[in-house]
Amino acid sequence: MTTMTATTTQVYRVFIRATPEMIWDAITKPDFSEQYFHGVRLELRDGRRRSTLADGRSWDEAVLEEDPPRRLVHEWSAGYDPELAAEEPSRVTWEIEPRENGVSMLTVVHDRLEGAPKTAEAVSGEGWTFVLSTLKTFLETGTALA
Amino acid sequence: MPGVTDDRVFKALADPTRRHLLDRLFERDGRSLVQLEADLEMTRFGVMKHLRVLEDAGLVVTRRSGREKLHFLNPVPIRLIHDRWIDKYTEQRVAALADLKNRLEEKTG
Numbered sequence: 001m002t003t004m005t006a007t008t009t010q011v012y013r014v015f016i017r018a019t020p021e022m023i024w025d026a027i028t029k030p031d032f033s034e035q036y037f038h039g040v041r042l043e044l045r046d047g048r049r050r051s052t053l054a055d056g057r058s059w060d061e062a063v064l065e066e067d068p069p070r071r072l073v074h075e076w077s078a079g080y081d082p083e084l085a086a087e088e089p090s091r092v093t094w095e096i097e098p099r100e101n102g103v104s105m106l107t108v109v110h111d112r113l114e115g116a117p118k119t120a121e122a123v124s125g126e127g128w129t130f131v132l133s134t135l136k137t138f139l140e141t142g143t144a145l146a
Numbered sequence: 147m148p149g150v151t152d153d154r155v156f157k158a159l160a161d162p163t164r165r166h167l168l169d170r171l172f173e174r175d176g177r178s179l180v181q182l183e184a185d186l187e188m189t190r191f192g193v194m195k196h197l198r199v200l201e202d203a204g205l206v207v208t209r210r211s212g213r214e215k216l217h218f219l220n221p222v223p224i225r226l227i228h229d230r231w232i233d234k235y236t237e238q239r240v241a242a243l244a245d246l247k248n249r250l251e252e253k254t255g
Contacts, residue, residue, distance in 0.1 A: 007175040011207045011218035014226075015151065107207065129225045136226070 009111040010124055014132045018139040020096040020104050024069030026139055027094055036134040040080070049074045061089065070096050076110065078119050088115030108132065151204065155223045158203035163188070164196050168205060171219035178214045 016023060026032040030041030030052070041052040044063060052058040059079030066072055072094040078084035091112040097105045108128060113120040158164055167182060183193040197217060200206040204223045208215050232240060 009176050009209075009216075009218070011176075011209060011220060012222055013204055013207045013220050014222045015204070109209070125221065129221050132222050133225045133229055137229070 007124075008113040008120060009109065010113070010120070010128065012108045012110075012128045012132055014106050014136050015099065015103050016106055016136045016139050017101075017103050019102070020069040020098050022139055023096050023104055023106055023135075024072075026135060027072065028068075032138075036138040037131055038080075044072075051079060053080060059085070064091070065093075076119070078116075078122065081122070084116070084119045084122060087117070087119050090116045090119060106132070106135075151223065152227060154199075154203040155205065155227060158199050158205055161196070161199075164200055167193075167196060167200060168219055171206070171217060175218050176209075176211075176216045178216055182217060 026036070028042065028044050030043045033040060033042035034054075039054045043050050044066065047063050048060045049063050050058055050060050057079070059077065061075040061077055064073040064075065074092055075089040076092045077089045078087075089112075090110060093109040093111070095107040095109070097107075099105050110123055110128065163186070166186070170182060171177060179190065179193065179197070182197070183190055186193055197206060201208060205220055207218045207220045209218065210216075
């Protein structure tokens with residue numbers, strides 16, 4: 001694969017056979033998130049988004065907008081990796097829109113990555129793509145990919 | 147619905163101009179129509195038509211930025227097709243072969 005410069009705004013979209021409420025729960029509740037988000041337990045609490053790893057390490061990000069079950073905007077810092085975590089925080093926007101036949105459209109925009117080039121590289125390609133395809137499988141079949 | 151989506155993805159990819167547009171977005175994401183049509187010998191209308199097919203397949207997502215409409219490459223539909231036929235066990239062997247192919251081609255090319 002040729003090398004690319006990861007851009008400072010990245011956009012990902014997936015159609016999931018699930019209600020917006022189910023998708024909202026999946027991205028904000030720890031028992032769901034650990035099934036598809038690399039085992040990370042995610043929760044929203046007091047205007048913060050807390051991520052907890054299986055080994056107990058955790059970190060917080062500021063929640064910038066919270067409009068269940070349609071829109072969640074929060075800062076992003078890669079607390080799982082000290083080198084990436086040292087970069088400036090970026091921003092992640094989750095947009096959930098109901099479509100016909102019980103299908104919802106989930107769009108993830110990861111932007112403000114100007115001060116976080118290594119993070120931009122790490123989340124592009126395999127990063128978000130893996131999380132979103134696993135989230136779809138989890139919600140549609142109830143199981144995560146092995 | 148999943149079958150319909152797959153059909154759209156394969157149809158969208160079965161055209162050299164549309165693959166070229168995806169390659170350009172892969173090199174640099176978030177481009178406007180004007181930037182994308184720059185090196186294509188095609189009318190603006192033609193490029194727009196191709197971009198609409200890519201958008202309908204979910205391979206391109208557009209966002210407004212001020213007065214501009216920017217086009218972003220969305221690799222998720224390709225990942226879903228990949229997941230359907232390639233499991234984690236097979237992936238390692240496929241990756242090893244792809245690696246070998248790349249190294250051999252680098253040597254000869």
